[in-house]
Amino acid sequence: MSELVIEQFMCRSDNFGVLVHDPDTGLTAAIDAPDGQPILDALDRKGWKLSHVFLTHHHADHTAGLPALHDRFQPRLIGPKRSMEKVSGIDLPVSQGNVIEWSGRDINVLETPGHTLDHVSYWFSDDKIVFAGDTLFALGCGRVFEGDYAMMWESLEKLGALPDATRLYCGHEYTLANARFALSVDPDNAKLKARAEEVARLRRDDLPTLPSTIGLERQTNPFLRADEADLKQAIGMPDASAESVFGFLRDAKDKA
Known part of the structure:
Protein backbone atom coordinates (compact mmCIF):
# COMPACT_ATOMS: atom_id res chain seq x y z
CA MET A 1 0.00 0.00 0.00
CA SER A 2 1.60 3.23 -1.15
CA GLU A 3 1.57 6.37 0.95
CA LEU A 4 -1.24 8.75 0.17
CA VAL A 5 -0.31 11.97 -1.61
CA ILE A 6 -1.88 15.05 -0.04
CA GLU A 7 -2.10 18.33 -1.91
CA GLN A 8 -2.97 21.30 0.30
CA PHE A 9 -3.64 24.80 -1.03
CA MET A 10 -5.53 27.97 -0.18
CA CYS A 11 -9.16 28.62 -1.09
CA ARG A 12 -11.18 31.79 -0.50
CA SER A 13 -9.41 34.03 2.03
CA ASP A 14 -8.24 31.52 4.62
CA ASN A 15 -9.80 28.11 3.86
CA PHE A 16 -7.60 25.16 3.05
CA GLY A 17 -8.38 23.06 0.03
CA VAL A 18 -7.14 19.49 0.40
CA LEU A 19 -6.90 16.67 -2.13
CA VAL A 20 -6.05 13.11 -1.10
CA HIS A 21 -4.69 10.87 -3.86
CA ASP A 22 -3.93 7.16 -3.84
CA PRO A 23 -1.23 6.47 -6.46
CA ASP A 24 -2.05 2.74 -6.46
CA THR A 25 -5.71 3.07 -7.47
CA GLY A 26 -5.78 6.58 -8.93
CA LEU A 27 -8.67 7.57 -6.66
CA THR A 28 -8.68 11.18 -5.51
CA ALA A 29 -10.85 12.72 -2.81
CA ALA A 30 -11.42 16.34 -1.84
CA ILE A 31 -11.90 17.18 1.81
CA ASP A 32 -14.77 19.67 1.70
CA ALA A 33 -15.28 22.03 -1.22
CA PRO A 34 -14.64 25.63 -0.17
CA ASP A 35 -14.38 26.96 -3.73
CA GLY A 36 -14.65 25.05 -6.99
CA GLN A 37 -12.07 26.77 -9.17
CA PRO A 38 -8.99 26.41 -6.93
CA ILE A 39 -9.83 22.73 -6.46
CA LEU A 40 -10.27 22.19 -10.19
CA ASP A 41 -7.01 24.04 -10.82
CA ALA A 42 -5.19 21.81 -8.33
CA LEU A 43 -6.63 18.68 -9.94
CA ASP A 44 -5.51 19.87 -13.38
CA ARG A 45 -2.07 20.77 -12.05
CA LYS A 46 -1.62 17.27 -10.61
CA GLY A 47 -3.34 15.45 -13.47
CA TRP A 48 -5.85 13.81 -11.13
CA LYS A 49 -9.55 13.03 -11.59
CA LEU A 50 -11.82 13.66 -8.63
CA SER A 51 -13.64 10.51 -7.50
CA HIS A 52 -14.96 11.44 -4.02
CA VAL A 53 -15.68 14.37 -1.71
CA PHE A 54 -15.63 13.97 2.07
CA LEU A 55 -17.81 16.68 3.61
CA THR A 56 -17.31 17.68 7.25
CA HIS A 57 -20.27 20.06 7.76
CA HIS A 58 -22.80 22.23 6.00
CA HIS A 59 -21.30 25.72 6.23
CA ALA A 60 -21.12 27.53 2.90
CA ASP A 61 -17.34 28.01 3.04
CA HIS A 62 -17.03 24.20 2.99
CA THR A 63 -19.72 23.44 0.40
CA ALA A 64 -19.71 26.33 -2.10
CA GLY A 65 -17.54 24.43 -4.58
CA LEU A 66 -19.70 21.32 -4.76
CA PRO A 67 -21.70 22.31 -7.87
CA ALA A 68 -18.56 23.03 -9.91
CA LEU A 69 -16.96 19.75 -8.84
CA HIS A 70 -20.13 17.83 -9.65
CA ASP A 71 -20.44 19.42 -13.08
CA ARG A 72 -16.90 18.39 -14.01
CA PHE A 73 -16.42 15.01 -12.31
CA GLN A 74 -19.66 13.79 -10.66
CA PRO A 75 -17.72 12.63 -7.57
CA ARG A 76 -19.35 10.47 -4.92
CA LEU A 77 -20.32 12.79 -2.06
CA ILE A 78 -19.85 11.42 1.44
CA GLY A 79 -21.25 13.60 4.19
CA PRO A 80 -22.89 13.74 7.60
CA LYS A 81 -26.31 12.18 7.85
CA ARG A 82 -27.37 15.29 9.76
CA SER A 83 -26.39 17.47 6.79
CA MET A 84 -28.84 15.92 4.37
CA GLU A 85 -31.54 18.56 4.81
CA LYS A 86 -28.99 21.35 4.26
CA VAL A 87 -26.72 19.90 1.56
CA SER A 88 -28.19 18.31 -1.55
CA GLY A 89 -26.63 15.38 -3.32
CA ILE A 90 -25.08 13.41 -0.46
CA ASP A 91 -24.63 9.92 -1.86
CA LEU A 92 -23.41 8.25 1.33
CA PRO A 93 -24.69 9.70 4.62
CA VAL A 94 -22.45 8.83 7.57
CA SER A 95 -22.53 9.05 11.34
CA GLN A 96 -20.52 8.08 14.41
CA GLY A 97 -18.91 4.65 14.19
CA ASN A 98 -19.32 4.18 10.45
CA VAL A 99 -16.27 2.80 8.70
CA ILE A 100 -16.00 3.68 5.02
CA GLU A 101 -13.92 1.59 2.66
CA TRP A 102 -12.06 3.98 0.38
CA SER A 103 -9.29 2.87 -1.95
CA GLY A 104 -8.62 -0.23 0.14
CA ARG A 105 -8.44 1.78 3.36
CA ASP A 106 -10.69 2.07 6.39
CA ILE A 107 -11.96 5.61 6.98
CA ASN A 108 -13.45 6.02 10.45
CA VAL A 109 -16.25 8.55 10.92
CA LEU A 110 -16.15 10.53 14.17
CA GLU A 111 -19.09 12.73 15.03
CA THR A 112 -17.53 15.96 16.35
CA PRO A 113 -20.41 18.41 16.90
CA GLY A 114 -20.23 21.77 18.61
CA HIS A 115 -19.19 24.14 15.85
CA THR A 116 -22.24 22.75 14.04
CA LEU A 117 -24.57 19.95 15.07
CA ASP A 118 -23.81 17.93 11.93
CA HIS A 119 -20.01 18.11 12.04
CA VAL A 120 -18.00 14.95 11.45
CA SER A 121 -14.27 14.29 11.19
CA TYR A 122 -12.60 11.59 9.09
CA TRP A 123 -9.85 9.47 10.60
CA PHE A 124 -7.77 7.61 8.03
CA SER A 125 -6.54 5.10 10.58
CA ASP A 126 -4.31 3.14 8.18
CA ASP A 127 -2.46 6.33 7.30
CA LYS A 128 -2.62 8.05 10.71
CA ILE A 129 -4.31 11.17 9.32
CA VAL A 130 -7.39 13.00 10.60
CA PHE A 131 -9.36 15.66 8.73
CA ALA A 132 -11.06 17.66 11.47
CA GLY A 133 -12.77 20.44 9.50
CA ASP A 134 -13.65 23.30 11.84
CA THR A 135 -13.73 21.34 15.11
CA LEU A 136 -10.01 21.27 15.93
CA PHE A 137 -7.57 23.84 14.55
CA ALA A 138 -3.83 24.10 14.97
CA LEU A 139 -3.51 25.76 18.40
CA GLY A 140 -7.25 26.39 18.51
CA CYS A 141 -10.76 25.11 17.92
CA GLY A 142 -13.87 26.23 16.09
CA ARG A 143 -16.40 28.68 17.46
CA VAL A 144 -19.37 27.01 19.10
CA PHE A 145 -22.23 28.10 16.87
CA GLU A 146 -24.87 25.38 17.06
CA GLY A 147 -23.87 23.15 19.93
CA ASP A 148 -22.79 23.93 23.48
CA TYR A 149 -19.51 23.87 25.35
CA ALA A 150 -20.05 20.39 26.79
CA MET A 151 -20.66 19.02 23.30
CA MET A 152 -17.59 20.75 21.86
CA TRP A 153 -15.34 19.60 24.69
CA GLU A 154 -16.50 16.02 24.16
CA SER A 155 -15.67 16.34 20.46
CA LEU A 156 -12.20 17.68 21.25
CA GLU A 157 -11.61 14.83 23.69
CA LYS A 158 -12.51 12.39 20.94
CA LEU A 159 -9.94 13.90 18.58
CA GLY A 160 -7.36 14.31 21.32
CA ALA A 161 -7.56 10.59 22.08
CA LEU A 162 -6.23 9.66 18.63
CA PRO A 163 -2.61 8.46 18.48
CA ASP A 164 -0.02 11.21 18.97
CA ALA A 165 1.51 10.57 15.54
CA THR A 166 -1.81 11.26 13.78
CA ARG A 167 -1.37 14.11 11.29
CA LEU A 168 -4.01 16.81 11.67
CA TYR A 169 -5.51 18.73 8.74
CA CYS A 170 -8.19 21.32 9.37
CA GLY A 171 -10.31 23.81 7.50
CA HIS A 172 -8.60 27.18 7.99
CA GLU A 173 -5.25 28.92 8.32
CA TYR A 174 -5.88 30.49 11.71
CA THR A 175 -2.72 29.37 13.48
CA LEU A 176 -0.95 32.70 13.91
CA ALA A 177 -3.92 34.31 15.67
CA ASN A 178 -4.46 31.11 17.65
CA ALA A 179 -0.82 31.18 18.79
CA ARG A 180 -1.18 34.72 20.13
CA PHE A 181 -4.22 33.73 22.15
CA ALA A 182 -2.61 30.50 23.38
CA LEU A 183 0.40 32.46 24.70
CA SER A 184 -1.92 34.85 26.52
CA VAL A 185 -3.39 32.03 28.62
CA ASP A 186 -0.41 29.65 28.77
CA PRO A 187 2.64 31.96 28.79
CA ASP A 188 5.05 29.62 30.57
CA ASN A 189 4.63 26.68 28.17
CA ALA A 190 8.08 26.29 26.60
CA LEU A 202 6.14 30.09 8.41
CA ARG A 203 3.57 32.83 7.95
CA ARG A 204 6.27 35.45 7.24
CA ASP A 205 7.36 33.16 4.40
CA ASP A 206 3.75 32.66 3.30
CA LEU A 207 3.95 28.96 4.11
CA PRO A 208 1.16 26.84 5.63
CA THR A 209 1.23 25.90 9.29
CA LEU A 210 -0.45 22.56 8.64
CA PRO A 211 -0.37 19.66 8.99
CA SER A 212 0.11 19.46 12.72
CA THR A 213 -0.06 16.30 14.83
CA ILE A 214 -2.37 15.29 17.63
CA GLY A 215 0.66 14.91 19.91
CA LEU A 216 1.81 18.46 19.24
CA GLU A 217 -1.70 19.80 19.82
CA ARG A 218 -1.92 17.94 23.13
CA GLN A 219 1.24 19.75 24.24
CA THR A 220 0.50 23.25 22.97
CA ASN A 221 -3.20 23.78 22.17
CA PRO A 222 -4.95 25.21 25.24
CA PHE A 223 -8.35 23.97 24.08
CA LEU A 224 -7.09 20.38 24.17
CA ARG A 225 -5.45 20.98 27.57
CA ALA A 226 -8.56 22.10 29.45
CA ASP A 227 -8.29 18.98 31.61
CA GLU A 228 -4.63 19.54 32.60
CA ALA A 229 -3.55 20.91 35.98
CA ASP A 230 -0.82 23.21 34.58
CA LEU A 231 -3.24 25.09 32.36
CA LYS A 232 -5.92 25.28 35.04
CA GLN A 233 -3.33 26.82 37.37
CA ALA A 234 -2.18 29.26 34.69
CA ILE A 235 -5.68 30.70 34.25
CA GLY A 236 -6.52 30.69 37.96
CA MET A 237 -9.05 27.84 37.82
CA PRO A 238 -7.16 25.01 39.60
CA ASP A 239 -10.26 23.18 40.82
CA ALA A 240 -12.54 23.73 37.85
CA SER A 241 -13.87 20.99 35.61
CA ALA A 242 -12.40 20.56 32.15
CA GLU A 243 -15.72 21.65 30.65
CA SER A 244 -15.68 24.88 32.69
CA VAL A 245 -12.09 25.60 31.70
CA PHE A 246 -12.93 25.01 28.06
CA GLY A 247 -15.90 27.36 28.32
CA PHE A 248 -13.71 30.06 29.88
CA LEU A 249 -11.13 29.70 27.10
CA ARG A 250 -13.71 29.74 24.32
CA ASP A 251 -15.39 32.85 25.76
CA ALA A 252 -12.03 34.59 26.08
CA LYS A 253 -11.03 33.69 22.52
CA ASP A 254 -14.36 34.93 21.15
CA LYS A 255 -13.73 38.30 22.81
CA ALA A 256 -10.05 38.53 21.87
Whole structure:
Protein backbone atom coordinates (compact mmCIF):
# COMPACT_ATOMS: atom_id res chain seq x y z
CA MET A 1 0.00 0.00 0.00
CA SER A 2 1.60 3.23 -1.15
CA GLU A 3 1.57 6.37 0.95
CA LEU A 4 -1.24 8.75 0.17
CA VAL A 5 -0.31 11.97 -1.61
CA ILE A 6 -1.88 15.05 -0.04
CA GLU A 7 -2.10 18.33 -1.91
CA GLN A 8 -2.97 21.30 0.30
CA PHE A 9 -3.64 24.80 -1.03
CA MET A 10 -5.53 27.97 -0.18
CA CYS A 11 -9.16 28.62 -1.09
CA ARG A 12 -11.18 31.79 -0.50
CA SER A 13 -9.41 34.03 2.03
CA ASP A 14 -8.24 31.52 4.62
CA ASN A 15 -9.80 28.11 3.86
CA PHE A 16 -7.60 25.16 3.05
CA GLY A 17 -8.38 23.06 0.03
CA VAL A 18 -7.14 19.49 0.40
CA LEU A 19 -6.90 16.67 -2.13
CA VAL A 20 -6.05 13.11 -1.10
CA HIS A 21 -4.69 10.87 -3.86
CA ASP A 22 -3.93 7.16 -3.84
CA PRO A 23 -1.23 6.47 -6.46
CA ASP A 24 -2.05 2.74 -6.46
CA THR A 25 -5.71 3.07 -7.47
CA GLY A 26 -5.78 6.58 -8.93
CA LEU A 27 -8.67 7.57 -6.66
CA THR A 28 -8.68 11.18 -5.51
CA ALA A 29 -10.85 12.72 -2.81
CA ALA A 30 -11.42 16.34 -1.84
CA ILE A 31 -11.90 17.18 1.81
CA ASP A 32 -14.77 19.67 1.70
CA ALA A 33 -15.28 22.03 -1.22
CA PRO A 34 -14.64 25.63 -0.17
CA ASP A 35 -14.38 26.96 -3.73
CA GLY A 36 -14.65 25.05 -6.99
CA GLN A 37 -12.07 26.77 -9.17
CA PRO A 38 -8.99 26.41 -6.93
CA ILE A 39 -9.83 22.73 -6.46
CA LEU A 40 -10.27 22.19 -10.19
CA ASP A 41 -7.01 24.04 -10.82
CA ALA A 42 -5.19 21.81 -8.33
CA LEU A 43 -6.63 18.68 -9.94
CA ASP A 44 -5.51 19.87 -13.38
CA ARG A 45 -2.07 20.77 -12.05
CA LYS A 46 -1.62 17.27 -10.61
CA GLY A 47 -3.34 15.45 -13.47
CA TRP A 48 -5.85 13.81 -11.13
CA LYS A 49 -9.55 13.03 -11.59
CA LEU A 50 -11.82 13.66 -8.63
CA SER A 51 -13.64 10.51 -7.50
CA HIS A 52 -14.96 11.44 -4.02
CA VAL A 53 -15.68 14.37 -1.71
CA PHE A 54 -15.63 13.97 2.07
CA LEU A 55 -17.81 16.68 3.61
CA THR A 56 -17.31 17.68 7.25
CA HIS A 57 -20.27 20.06 7.76
CA HIS A 58 -22.80 22.23 6.00
CA HIS A 59 -21.30 25.72 6.23
CA ALA A 60 -21.12 27.53 2.90
CA ASP A 61 -17.34 28.01 3.04
CA HIS A 62 -17.03 24.20 2.99
CA THR A 63 -19.72 23.44 0.40
CA ALA A 64 -19.71 26.33 -2.10
CA GLY A 65 -17.54 24.43 -4.58
CA LEU A 66 -19.70 21.32 -4.76
CA PRO A 67 -21.70 22.31 -7.87
CA ALA A 68 -18.56 23.03 -9.91
CA LEU A 69 -16.96 19.75 -8.84
CA HIS A 70 -20.13 17.83 -9.65
CA ASP A 71 -20.44 19.42 -13.08
CA ARG A 72 -16.90 18.39 -14.01
CA PHE A 73 -16.42 15.01 -12.31
CA GLN A 74 -19.66 13.79 -10.66
CA PRO A 75 -17.72 12.63 -7.57
CA ARG A 76 -19.35 10.47 -4.92
CA LEU A 77 -20.32 12.79 -2.06
CA ILE A 78 -19.85 11.42 1.44
CA GLY A 79 -21.25 13.60 4.19
CA PRO A 80 -22.89 13.74 7.60
CA LYS A 81 -26.31 12.18 7.85
CA ARG A 82 -27.37 15.29 9.76
CA SER A 83 -26.39 17.47 6.79
CA MET A 84 -28.84 15.92 4.37
CA GLU A 85 -31.54 18.56 4.81
CA LYS A 86 -28.99 21.35 4.26
CA VAL A 87 -26.72 19.90 1.56
CA SER A 88 -28.19 18.31 -1.55
CA GLY A 89 -26.63 15.38 -3.32
CA ILE A 90 -25.08 13.41 -0.46
CA ASP A 91 -24.63 9.92 -1.86
CA LEU A 92 -23.41 8.25 1.33
CA PRO A 93 -24.69 9.70 4.62
CA VAL A 94 -22.45 8.83 7.57
CA SER A 95 -22.53 9.05 11.34
CA GLN A 96 -20.52 8.08 14.41
CA GLY A 97 -18.91 4.65 14.19
CA ASN A 98 -19.32 4.18 10.45
CA VAL A 99 -16.27 2.80 8.70
CA ILE A 100 -16.00 3.68 5.02
CA GLU A 101 -13.92 1.59 2.66
CA TRP A 102 -12.06 3.98 0.38
CA SER A 103 -9.29 2.87 -1.95
CA GLY A 104 -8.62 -0.23 0.14
CA ARG A 105 -8.44 1.78 3.36
CA ASP A 106 -10.69 2.07 6.39
CA ILE A 107 -11.96 5.61 6.98
CA ASN A 108 -13.45 6.02 10.45
CA VAL A 109 -16.25 8.55 10.92
CA LEU A 110 -16.15 10.53 14.17
CA GLU A 111 -19.09 12.73 15.03
CA THR A 112 -17.53 15.96 16.35
CA PRO A 113 -20.41 18.41 16.90
CA GLY A 114 -20.23 21.77 18.61
CA HIS A 115 -19.19 24.14 15.85
CA THR A 116 -22.24 22.75 14.04
CA LEU A 117 -24.57 19.95 15.07
CA ASP A 118 -23.81 17.93 11.93
CA HIS A 119 -20.01 18.11 12.04
CA VAL A 120 -18.00 14.95 11.45
CA SER A 121 -14.27 14.29 11.19
CA TYR A 122 -12.60 11.59 9.09
CA TRP A 123 -9.85 9.47 10.60
CA PHE A 124 -7.77 7.61 8.03
CA SER A 125 -6.54 5.10 10.58
CA ASP A 126 -4.31 3.14 8.18
CA ASP A 127 -2.46 6.33 7.30
CA LYS A 128 -2.62 8.05 10.71
CA ILE A 129 -4.31 11.17 9.32
CA VAL A 130 -7.39 13.00 10.60
CA PHE A 131 -9.36 15.66 8.73
CA ALA A 132 -11.06 17.66 11.47
CA GLY A 133 -12.77 20.44 9.50
CA ASP A 134 -13.65 23.30 11.84
CA THR A 135 -13.73 21.34 15.11
CA LEU A 136 -10.01 21.27 15.93
CA PHE A 137 -7.57 23.84 14.55
CA ALA A 138 -3.83 24.10 14.97
CA LEU A 139 -3.51 25.76 18.40
CA GLY A 140 -7.25 26.39 18.51
CA CYS A 141 -10.76 25.11 17.92
CA GLY A 142 -13.87 26.23 16.09
CA ARG A 143 -16.40 28.68 17.46
CA VAL A 144 -19.37 27.01 19.10
CA PHE A 145 -22.23 28.10 16.87
CA GLU A 146 -24.87 25.38 17.06
CA GLY A 147 -23.87 23.15 19.93
CA ASP A 148 -22.79 23.93 23.48
CA TYR A 149 -19.51 23.87 25.35
CA ALA A 150 -20.05 20.39 26.79
CA MET A 151 -20.66 19.02 23.30
CA MET A 152 -17.59 20.75 21.86
CA TRP A 153 -15.34 19.60 24.69
CA GLU A 154 -16.50 16.02 24.16
CA SER A 155 -15.67 16.34 20.46
CA LEU A 156 -12.20 17.68 21.25
CA GLU A 157 -11.61 14.83 23.69
CA LYS A 158 -12.51 12.39 20.94
CA LEU A 159 -9.94 13.90 18.58
CA GLY A 160 -7.36 14.31 21.32
CA ALA A 161 -7.56 10.59 22.08
CA LEU A 162 -6.23 9.66 18.63
CA PRO A 163 -2.61 8.46 18.48
CA ASP A 164 -0.02 11.21 18.97
CA ALA A 165 1.51 10.57 15.54
CA THR A 166 -1.81 11.26 13.78
CA ARG A 167 -1.37 14.11 11.29
CA LEU A 168 -4.01 16.81 11.67
CA TYR A 169 -5.51 18.73 8.74
CA CYS A 170 -8.19 21.32 9.37
CA GLY A 171 -10.31 23.81 7.50
CA HIS A 172 -8.60 27.18 7.99
CA GLU A 173 -5.25 28.92 8.32
CA TYR A 174 -5.88 30.49 11.71
CA THR A 175 -2.72 29.37 13.48
CA LEU A 176 -0.95 32.70 13.91
CA ALA A 177 -3.92 34.31 15.67
CA ASN A 178 -4.46 31.11 17.65
CA ALA A 179 -0.82 31.18 18.79
CA ARG A 180 -1.18 34.72 20.13
CA PHE A 181 -4.22 33.73 22.15
CA ALA A 182 -2.61 30.50 23.38
CA LEU A 183 0.40 32.46 24.70
CA SER A 184 -1.92 34.85 26.52
CA VAL A 185 -3.39 32.03 28.62
CA ASP A 186 -0.41 29.65 28.77
CA PRO A 187 2.64 31.96 28.79
CA ASP A 188 5.05 29.62 30.57
CA ASN A 189 4.63 26.68 28.17
CA ALA A 190 8.08 26.29 26.60
CA LYS A 191 6.83 24.03 23.81
CA LEU A 192 4.14 26.56 22.96
CA LYS A 193 6.66 29.42 22.86
CA ALA A 194 8.87 27.48 20.44
CA ARG A 195 5.91 26.56 18.30
CA ALA A 196 4.62 30.13 18.18
CA GLU A 197 8.02 31.28 16.88
CA GLU A 198 7.92 28.61 14.17
CA VAL A 199 4.37 29.56 13.19
CA ALA A 200 5.39 33.21 12.87
CA ARG A 201 8.33 32.23 10.66
CA LEU A 202 6.14 30.09 8.41
CA ARG A 203 3.57 32.83 7.95
CA ARG A 204 6.27 35.45 7.24
CA ASP A 205 7.36 33.16 4.40
CA ASP A 206 3.75 32.66 3.30
CA LEU A 207 3.95 28.96 4.11
CA PRO A 208 1.16 26.84 5.63
CA THR A 209 1.23 25.90 9.29
CA LEU A 210 -0.45 22.56 8.64
CA PRO A 211 -0.37 19.66 8.99
CA SER A 212 0.11 19.46 12.72
CA THR A 213 -0.06 16.30 14.83
CA ILE A 214 -2.37 15.29 17.63
CA GLY A 215 0.66 14.91 19.91
CA LEU A 216 1.81 18.46 19.24
CA GLU A 217 -1.70 19.80 19.82
CA ARG A 218 -1.92 17.94 23.13
CA GLN A 219 1.24 19.75 24.24
CA THR A 220 0.50 23.25 22.97
CA ASN A 221 -3.20 23.78 22.17
CA PRO A 222 -4.95 25.21 25.24
CA PHE A 223 -8.35 23.97 24.08
CA LEU A 224 -7.09 20.38 24.17
CA ARG A 225 -5.45 20.98 27.57
CA ALA A 226 -8.56 22.10 29.45
CA ASP A 227 -8.29 18.98 31.61
CA GLU A 228 -4.63 19.54 32.60
CA ALA A 229 -3.55 20.91 35.98
CA ASP A 230 -0.82 23.21 34.58
CA LEU A 231 -3.24 25.09 32.36
CA LYS A 232 -5.92 25.28 35.04
CA GLN A 233 -3.33 26.82 37.37
CA ALA A 234 -2.18 29.26 34.69
CA ILE A 235 -5.68 30.70 34.25
CA GLY A 236 -6.52 30.69 37.96
CA MET A 237 -9.05 27.84 37.82
CA PRO A 238 -7.16 25.01 39.60
CA ASP A 239 -10.26 23.18 40.82
CA ALA A 240 -12.54 23.73 37.85
CA SER A 241 -13.87 20.99 35.61
CA ALA A 242 -12.40 20.56 32.15
CA GLU A 243 -15.72 21.65 30.65
CA SER A 244 -15.68 24.88 32.69
CA VAL A 245 -12.09 25.60 31.70
CA PHE A 246 -12.93 25.01 28.06
CA GLY A 247 -15.90 27.36 28.32
CA PHE A 248 -13.71 30.06 29.88
CA LEU A 249 -11.13 29.70 27.10
CA ARG A 250 -13.71 29.74 24.32
CA ASP A 251 -15.39 32.85 25.76
CA ALA A 252 -12.03 34.59 26.08
CA LYS A 253 -11.03 33.69 22.52
CA ASP A 254 -14.36 34.93 21.15
CA LYS A 255 -13.73 38.30 22.81
CA ALA A 256 -10.05 38.53 21.87
